Amino acid sequence: MTRTTPPRPLDVEALFPELARYRGTTTRLHPRAGRPLATDSSVGGPLLWPVDEPWPVCVEPHARDRGRRLPDIRRERELWAAARRRDTGLTDAESELLDELKRTHRAPGVPETAPVPLIGLAQLYRRDVPDLLPGPDGADLLQVFWCPFEAHGRTGYEPYVHLRWRRSAEVGEVLTAPPLPELVGFAGYVPEPCVLHPERVVTYPFAGLLPQELCDRIDAWEEALEEEAEEAADRGADAAEPVGYQYDLSIPPGWHAGGYASWHRTDPYAVDCRACAAPMELLLTVDTSEWDGGSGSWKPVEDRDLPPHPFARPTEVVVGNHGELNVFACPADPGHPHRWSVQ
Numbered sequence: 001m002t003r004t005t006p007p008r009p010l011d012v013e014a015l016f017p018e019l020a021r022y023r024g025t026t027t028r029l030h031p032r033a034g035r036p037l038a039t040d041s042s043v044g045g046p047l048l049w050p051v052d053e054p055w056p057v058c059v060e061p062h063a064r065d066r067g068r069r070l071p072d073i074r075r076e077r078e079l080w081a082a083a084r085r086r087d088t089g090l091t092d093a094e095s096e097l098l099d100e101l102k103r104t105h106r107a108p109g110v111p112e113t114a115p116v117p118l119i120g121l122a123q124l125y126r127r128d129v130p131d132l133l134p135g136p137d138g139a140d141l142l143q144v145f146w147c148p149f150e151a152h153g154r155t156g157y158e159p160y161v162h163l164r165w166r167r168s169a170e171v172g173e174v175l176t177a178p179p180l181p182e183l184v185g186f187a188g189y190v191p192e193p194c195v196l197h198p199e200r201v202v203t204y205p206f207a208g209l210l211p212q213e214l215c216d217r218i219d220a221w222e223e224a225l226e227e228e229a230e231e232a233a234d235r236g237a238d239a240a241e242p243v244g245y246q247y248d249l250s251i252p253p254g255w256h257a258g259g260y261a262s263w264h265r266t267d268p269y270a271v272d273c274r275a276c277a278a279p280m281e282l283l284l285t286v287d288t289s290e291w292d293g294g295s296g297s298w299k300p301v302e303d304r305d306l307p308p309h310p311f312a313r314p315t316e317v318v319v320g321n322h323g324e325l326n327v328f329a330c331p332a333d334p335g336h337p338h339r340w341s342v343q
């Protein structure tokens with residue numbers, strides 16, 4: 001089934017014609033539960049990984065001796081899914097089992113730099129994703145990994161992301177049983193297998209990155225709409241959530257490749273390439289939720305009747321405080337190291 005973004009609630013370029021020159025495109029990936037193959041683009045699916053190539057690991061120093069077991073996390077999700085199908089809560093026996101499944105386990109004696117197999121998060125073939133930036137040396141397949149512990153970076157609470165580009169035609173025998181981490185620091189790092197339904201949509205930059213004068217006018221317009229909505233509510237009228245630039249008109253929620261990054265948690269900061277100082281571009285957004293915020297206007301037409309729980313979170317991935325991970329690439333040389341920001 002395809003997924004179709006509804007038309008935007010209003011034509012933002014009719015209101016602010018200068019936005020035309022910043023108009024871009026991004027490809028919404030629309031991950032949905034499925035059974036992807038290694039030859040498919042996917043989130044949480046099998047990767048096209050050569051059998052004779054070492055699987056990537058995290059050796060950054062951090063504790064990795066406490067966490068949940070992968071099979072327990074999967075079993076917990078199955079329990080909830082079965083309860084939803086029955087349209088009941090968990091039985092007493094299931095609740096007891098759940099307590100057991102949620103237990104933290106220990107792996108005593110595991111040193112702080114013991115290699116942890118990374119979790120294969122996603123793979124994208126360029127043929128499927130029109131806005132995916134080009135890879136180095138004709139590479140056509142992007143593979144994304146992360147460490148199952150939230151324990152990196154300056155704060156000690158950041159994810160560790162690893163990306164690989166490869167030429168898919170050169171992969172011979174494929175690894176069928178990649179190594180898995182014994183313990184997982186946070187269940188939100190474990191994606192459910194999802195197939196993708198890529199859809200290209202129009203996008204505009206985060207307001208704070210537009211020229212100040214334009215950003216001010218957009219702010220003033222939004223404030224006026226909010227005031228109108230408040231007045232309508234005071235009169236007892238059924239006021240819909242007002243349309244906003246950030247939530248409805250600029251950057252779609254959910255997983256998407258290319259386009260613009262959102263900076264709604266931190267203020268925008270420059271993301272320059274560490275190798276050549278070029279300003280980097282958004283490669284991929286990994287999001288906790290596929291639709292949320294404001295009026296929910298990005299919810300695909302085909303999903304119109306679905307409640308947000310659990311359908312807005314098909315991947316089960318959680319980034320930071322239910323936010324998103326933006327991965328950036330160097331436009332001057334796609335082989336330069338990637339950077340990322342959590343929003």
Ligand SMILES: [Zn+2]
Nearest residue numbers: 058147149160
């Ligand atoms: Zn790590």
Ligand SMILES: [Zn+2]
Nearest residue numbers: 273276330336
């Ligand atoms: Zn660079």
